[in-house]
Amino acid sequence: MFTAANVIDEVHTCPNCGQKMTCCQAPPIHVGDGLGWGSEYLFICLNDDCPLFVRGWQHCENDYGHCASYRYMELPGSKESNVMMVASKDAFTGSVVDKKELAAQDKRQKKIAEAVADLSGAEAAGNFPPALYLTCEEAANRDDRRRAMAILAKIAGPEIIDPIRNHKFRDPALEAEAGLIIKSVLERHYLRECPHCGELVKMQAKKCKHCGSELGDH
Numbered sequence: 398m399f400t401a402a403n404v405i406d407e408v409h410t411c412p413n414c415g416q417k418m419t420c421c422q423a424p425p426i427h428v429g430d431g432l433g434w435g436s437e438y439l440f441i442c443l444n445d446d447c448p449l450f451v452r453g454w455q456h457c458e459n460d461y462g463h464c465a466s467y468r469y470m471e472l473p474g475s476k477e478s479n480v481m482m483v484a485s486k487d488a489f490t491g492s493v494v495d496k497k498e499l500a501a502q503d504k505r506q507k508k509i510a511e512a513v514a515d516l517s518g519a520e521a522a523g524n525f526p527p528a529l530y531l532t533c534e535e536a537a538n539r540d541d542r543r544r545a546m547a548i549l550a551k552i553a554g555p556e557i558i559d560p561i562r563n564h565k566f567r568d569p570a571l572e573a574e575a576g577l578i579i580k581s582v583l584e585r586h587y588l589r590e591c592p593h594c595g596e597l598v599k600m601q602a603k604k605c606k607h608c609g610s611e612l613g614d615h
């Protein structure tokens with residue numbers, strides 16, 4: 398596995414034009430065979446004057462009768478030659494990897510790893526912040542997030558409700574689970590959310606102390 402940090406400093410030079418190649422985010426699917434590249438990053442020659450790219454347009458026109466060309470490509474840690482078919486000049490310009498962004502990604506992954514390590518023992522120690530962080534961290538592993546949620550359900554207080562409610566879950570199944578966590582936290586603290594204003598009120602309250610609404614039996 399190549400992490401972002403050790404990939405970005407690799408130097409790859411295009412044998413076709415001699416230009417330094419650009420580190421790009423790999424497309425999710427290998428266009429040719431449906432397999433992944435085995436790497437999150439690829440080095441691609443984005444030189445528009447690269448002979449391979451310039452000749453490619455004519456070649457694709459002759460062979461396939463459609464408008465496309467090739468970019469020269471190498472995988473991180475390898476000098477093996479690959480070519481990638483591209484439908485336009487800008488095919489990879491949107492996925493050029495930014496060094497600052499990579500550093501930020503590495504930092505985020507490190508924070509995730511630390512929070513995951515903190516999960517063991519979190520329940521016994523009543524330490525909920527790492528679990529809350531993972532619950533709302535979309536870049537974390539799904540199983541780790543579910544483990545984090547199970548811990549929240551057991552030990553967290555109502556302070557976790559707002560952060561979870563304010564988080565936009567990309568995975569609807571995780572969002573549904575998060576809803577159940579909130580429910581169990583509320584029950585454990587004999588609270589409920591006012592159906593009119595959303596503030597927390599005591600389970601047995603007849604009237605919301607925040608908005609004054611009458612609260613029927615739930």
Ligand SMILES: [Zn+2]
Pocket residue numbers: 411412413414415416442443444447448449469
């Ligand atoms: Zn080139």
Ligand SMILES: [Zn+2]
Pocket residue numbers: 591592593594595596605606607608609610
């Ligand atoms: Zn209310």
